[in-house]
Structures are given as structure tokens and as C-alpha cells.
Amino acid sequence: MEPLLEVKNLKKYFPVQSGVFGRTTDFVKAVDGVSFNIFKGETLGLVGESGCGKSTTGRMLVNLMTPTSGQVIFEGHDIAKLSKKEQKSMRKNIQIIFQDPYSSLNPRMNIGDIIAEPMKVNKTEKKEDIEKRVLSLLNCVGLASFHRNRYPHEFSGGQRQRVGIARALSLNPKLIVCDEPVSALDVSIQAQVLNLLHDLQKEFDLTYLFIAHGLNVVKHVSTRVGVMYLGKLVEIADGDILYNEPKHPYSQALLSAIPIPDPTKKKNRIILKGDVPSPINPPSGCGFHTRCIKCTEICSKEEPKFEDVGGGHRVACWNL
């Protein structure tokens, strides 16, 4: 089966300027060669801690950032090779939900207009039909029609996030990038929004790239999960397999770091030493070797290949 989205060796380097003349002295290698596929109807979770490049990856998919190199192939078409017109048309198929419900909605627009705007800008519906669709979308995300003329500041964080979801749905996208959509919400509201995303996926046959920094959050919504570290993918596998038998030492550490709400379960915590290295000067060889308990000589010299170890489970590690 053809994947809906193929990402091949995607890179994003940010130049670092210093000196009087602002010359480029170095690069922040935010995303350093990431490749994965997403199939229709599935949810690929993308997990990693701050600075790993997951958000940057997501943003390259919706053209908020231009890749330094690499390809993004949607439904078989390399986006960069399309004409401007075709690109614009294709962009409608990939939309995004942002993390911060407090800054992702224009405070001067009422929520009905916020949801209607994508349709107006892209002329996807006739004028008469836009309003009907706005109300229908509001209901889909659990808000009432009489909310239509209210402004974002009149709503709670969870409700605003629902508006963001309705906006993402208004162009009937095939793929939605969810950039940490529940991180800024209280625990009891997180569950509501996660359930909503789950239901909408079934109702509208959506495909998600779900970005999060917590493995526990991603688990509920994902079919497959990828783990990123310092701009690279270190492991990718089916959800159940990753959670039960993670192979990469970093994935293992991430998993064991999640505090379990059960005091009787004493963990064998893998506590990593040190901090995440700077993406400007990543360590030689395997980027994780400075903190890895299984580090051997080859790890500091050569970068491990991201290889399939069976059933689509891929890992980049010398010591499996």
C-alpha cells in the first residue's frame, strides 16, 4: 500500500550568525535527516524531549518552514516539485493544530469567523454553504451553535483547543499535524480533547501525525510511534511493541522516566546522566552516546544506521 505521506531524509539547519558582519559560523541542526512514512488512517506519534526537532519536522510538513534538504512526498507527489498553484491546492490536504490554545486563535476574530476563514481564503465552499458548515463543525467538536459570535477570550483553554480543531477540519484535510495539542491543558481536560481527536479520526477518516513530549499521551492515540533525539529518529515501531519492548536505550529511558501513579510499583528507573547536548555541536558518532549506559567504542566514532529489525520496527543503535 502506498503511504499517504513519505518523508525522506528531511533536514532543517538554522544558520548561527556571529561576529560584526553577521557571518554564518555554525548551524543549529534542528532536524538532521529524518525519514518515515505515514499510511492513510493511522496515527504516527512523534515523541522526544525539547530540542529534538519534532515540532520543526511537523512545521515543515505544513510549510511553516522550508526544508534545508530532503523530500516531502504527499500522495505520491513531491511537494517541492509542484507548481505554485498545485502546491497551494495541495496544502489544503495537510493542516495543523497548535499547542497553545491561548495564542493560536486571533483575539480579534470571533470563533465562527476563525473557522470560516480557511474556506473563504481557499474558496472551497459557496458563500451560502460556509455558514452551515461552520455550525456543523462547531457541533462536531462539542461546542454549541450559539457560540459562533463569541471571542476566544470568552472560552476556557479546552474549548479554545476545540476551536483550533474545528479550524483544522474546515478544509477537509487528509492529514492533520497535531503539535502537542494537549500539553497546555489540565489533566482532566486532556482526556476530553484526546477522546475528541480519537472520535473525529473515525468520523472523518483522518490521518494524524501526533507530536508530544510524553510517551503516555501519545500511546492512547497512536498506531505507530517514532522517538526522536537531537534531530534524528532513533526508533520507530508499532505502538504496542515500542511500549513493551523498546530497543533503543533512549526509548527505554524515556519510557521508564514516566512517573507511574501507583506507589506500589517501584520502578527500575533508568536515570540518564547529564543534559541533552547542543544541536549546534552534536556529539560525534551516535548523538546519544554521551548519556548512554550501553555506550561502546564504536558509538563515539560512527553513526549507527536506522535499520529494520523485523516487522517495520526500525532502530539506530550499535548495541542491540
Next chain:
Amino acid sequence: MLLEVKNLQTQFRVKGGLVNAVDGVDFEVDKGEVLAIVGESGSGKSVTSLSILSLIPNPPGKIIGGEILFKGEDLLKKSKKEMQNIRGNEISMIFQEPMTSLNPVITVGKQIAETIIRHRKLTKKEAILEAVKMLELVGIPTPEKRINDYPHQLSGGMRQRVMIAMSLSCTPELLIADEPTTALDVTIQAQILELIVNLKNKLNTAILLITHDLGVVAETADKVVVMYCGKIVEKATSLQLFERPLHPYTEGLLLSIPKVDEKVDQLFMIPGMVPNPLHMPKGCSFSDRCSKCMDICSQKQPELVEFEGRKVRCFLYIDRPEGKV
């Protein structure tokens, strides 16, 4: 008992009226114990911790009632100067955002030394040496070099360690930690929690831990207090709470956390949202979201009562023989 909070009430003036952010809260913390206060936004947990150290901005906030007994003396009756001597010295606090709680233009060494000089009356040189020792204690590598760093040169995890070093530099008997790991990555969070627990064991410090993360509570706390809309709704030991949460809110919170070791189709969720503090429901403040709401719940407010050796504020447990619900 090291700290006894009795019927604490803190009020805020907002557009639209007065809000009782902390509405009659009681709890105790003993030496070497970890008490966790759990709640979501609007529960009053942070205001509680700020009230203990008299750090409530006035206006718009004001402590309008109650007692805070620290080693037998009421902190609310102390003068400004007396409180200044206590803060950082006998009671210390660490905050959620290490970047904004450290002064960006002073080296970390000097910041730690400042506290030491103020309370322990050492000379500058002696204080800097102590600062190096503290940095080592909190696990910062090459501490003698790090003391000359500025906060922005350190990572989030390191800054939080610096904060901890600062707060422990005068060996306080009580450490208040307000969401100390929320802003940190999961792996760093694990490091910091381990550090806090180790230090507690080593120095026998009592810890008042404010958090919304029940996982963190399970890992570190001996006793737990759950707050909702300014009131305590459940008080128990950590084991008691997790084995059998009594209050429907606690139960709901535990169930709605996505767990790594289970897979469910629909996550359990508590319907509705935290009520507007200016328009609280009549009766129990949780009544409009509670799946077990009874008639009396929307009419009267339940009291905090004893039940099976712990406390809970819920009509399900009032006037019922213990052991039967």
C-alpha cells in the same frame, strides 16, 4: 509537628467580586515527611504555598483567616522582618520556572552565596566555597567552574538544580516545591525527583510538594491532600489514596491519566470544567461534574469528615457506617 496549617483562608479581589482562592484549608507536615498538594488550575494549591511564606501580593490578595503554625509559632502574626529571616533560612521555596526565578544578570555562584551571607553570616569567600559544596551536593559536574556561569548558560535541568542548591544552602527544615518539574523534560524530571528524594533523606528536610501530576505524587509523597476550588476534598496517605481514592474527583483524576501500561478505546474523562469562582454551584463545588451526585449534594456543602482513618469531603461518606459505601 513542624508545620500546622489551620483553617487558612486567602481571598482575592477580582473584577466582579471577591474570590476565596483558599477556603478553609488544614494540613500538617512533620519533619522528614513529604506532603503533596494536588490540584488543577483554580484549586488554590499555589496560593496556599505562597500564603505560608506571606508572599501573597496585596493588593489584590489577602490572608483573611486561619493560623500557620511553624514550630509552634503562628507565621501570620510575625512581622515583615521576622518573615524575611525565616524565608530562605528555615523555610525555603523552589518554583516552577527556573529561568524566571533566577536573576539573569548575577552569576549562579553569587546568587547562592547571597542567601548564605544573609542568613549564616559568613564572609564572601566562605560563602562562595559553600556555594561550590551545594552545587556538588545537587549533582552539578565541575561545580567550581559552574559558579561563575550565568543562568542562561545552563540548561533547564541544571537551573532547577541551582534553585534547589540555593534553597537548601541554609539547611531549611521545610522546603516548599511548587511544581518543580513541570517545566522540565521527562528524563530531567526523573533526575530532579530522584535528587529531591535523596536530599530529603540525607538532610531530613520536610517537603511540601505542589503538583498536578499524580505520577510525581506516587513516586515521592508520603501523604497527599487533594484540593478543588479552594477546599480540601481528600486527605490520605499516598498508599491509601492510590489504592482506593474516595472522592469522585480524585477517582476521576486517576482514571483520566493516560497510562503507559494499559490501552483503552476511550479515556475516562471528568465531564464539564472547573466552575467560575464567582459563580460556584450551590452545594458541593464538584456537584455539577460528579457522576455520583445525589440530591443533597446540590443543596448543601459537605464537611471534611473522618472515614477509615483518612479525611474526605463528600456526602457519600457522611453518616455512613465505615467500610460500607
Next chain:
Amino acid sequence: MTTKNSNQNEETQHPQTPKEESKFGNAWYMLKKNKAALVGLIIIIILLFVAIFGPLIMPYKPNIGDLSQSLQKPSMTHWFGTDEQGRDILSRIIDGTKISLRVGITAVAIALSIGIFVGSIAGYYGGKVDMLIMRFMDIMLAFPSLLLAIAFMSVLGKGIDNAIIAISIVTIPEYARIVRGSILSIKDSEYVQAARVIGNSDAAIIFKHILPNVISPIIVRATLGVSNAILDTAALGFLGLGVQPPQAEWGSMLGAGRGYFYNAPYIILFPGIAITITVLAFNLFGDGLRDALDPKLHQ
């Protein structure tokens, strides 16, 4: 589905959530509370009235003088006295109102439009474009505005329309700067990114999403800018540039009346008061507007 029902629950919980009024409704409320600003507004309205209905209310024709009545002290027949050509000063002050307001408001309007355009491009696109534009603005800002206006007038020639052009050119950098700064502060917010993902063109993003959210400081500066422009007009008039005789203009009245300072001080007193009151009115109103539109003061 449970998710939807729970939300119907959310709404019925707050039948009376205190509704925050729209930003402007709130601002009007705050403005009303600021007495000084209200006074300023009332004066401005009076001035506008005088400017529009001037010919109907002035007691004498402003440009016709009776030499036998020259340099009369203020009296019942001439409330403000007469000038050296026997013209009624009150009528000339009234006649001058329309000039000051016209130049002040027009100059600001032109400067604002161009400044917003230039500042938006600099702020939104950044990089070399930003650097070029802002360096140019900085050069202009390095000169005292009046000197620069005089320099432009010397090239353009005298007259009221040239005065408007000169003053507006000189004021552009200020607005360009404010707009650029405001755009920089909002450019990377998530809702602007969202607007981009939806497919908005750059122009649409600037005009629909960014500018409406930064309009407050611009409005305030514009109001204060009117008073500056009026002062500049008066200065140019005083120097004999700008408005040409016999048209009455407060600044030129000051300039022409200089020599009579000792024996007929009222010739410069009344135009001076007119300028002061007008500038004060716009400043008070502008201050009040700034406070009213500042959400942080709405506690």
C-alpha cells in the same frame, strides 16, 4: 458521543458568565472615566465645529481690515481686539482653526498610511529589506523634524499644501517604527502561523491578522501626532513658510505680531492660547486613549 454531550454540560453551567465586552467597548468605558481625556475630546469636538461652521459664527470677515481700527485693545466690539491691519482677531482665530486642523489631521493621515505600509514591509519581511528601510528612517529621524520640514519646503515651495506634504514626510519614520515593532512582536505568534497554514497571502496576513492586533499604539501615536503636526504648522507659519497671507493662521499671526509685543500683546496672546489649547486637547485625549486601550490597566 460522550465528548459532545459533556460540552453541552459545560455551557449550561455558565448561564451568566461575566462577559468581557469587546476591546473597544471596554475602552470607551475607561475613557469615560478619565475626566481629563473627556475634556480633551470635548474641546476637539468644539474645534471641529468651529472649523466647519466658522464663516457662520465669526463676527467680522477675517481678511478685511479697517485701518482706522487698527491695534484696538479687546473690547465689546472686538472681543480679542484688532491687529495692525485693523482685522478682528477673534474672526481670524476662528478662520485659522480650519487651517490648523486640516493640516494637522491630513498630514497625520498621509504619514500614517505610508508609515503603516513601509513599517509593515520592514517588519514582516525582515532581512535586507528591513535593514534598508529602517536605516533610511533612522537617517530621517536624526534631524529635528522642523528643520527637515523647512528643508522640504525650500524644495517644494511655500503654501499650505506643500506644508502638508512636508510635515507628513517628516512624520512617516515615527509611524513606520511603531508599526514595525508591533509587527515584530506578533509575527511569530501561533495564530499568525495558523493564518499562513490556511493559505492566506502575505498581504492578507498583515492586514487581516497582524495590524488589527497592534492598532492601539498606532491610534494613540496618531492622536498625539496631530498635536505635533499642528505645532509644526504653526512653526512653519511663524517662519513665513506654509500658509501665505492674507489667510489667517495661528502661527503666522504669531510671527506677524512679534513686533507689537510691547504695545499690543493681545495680537500674539490669543493665537498662542489657541495653539496651546488645541495641542493640549489632543494630548489629553491621546493619553486617555492610550490608557483606555491598554488591557493591563483594566484590573
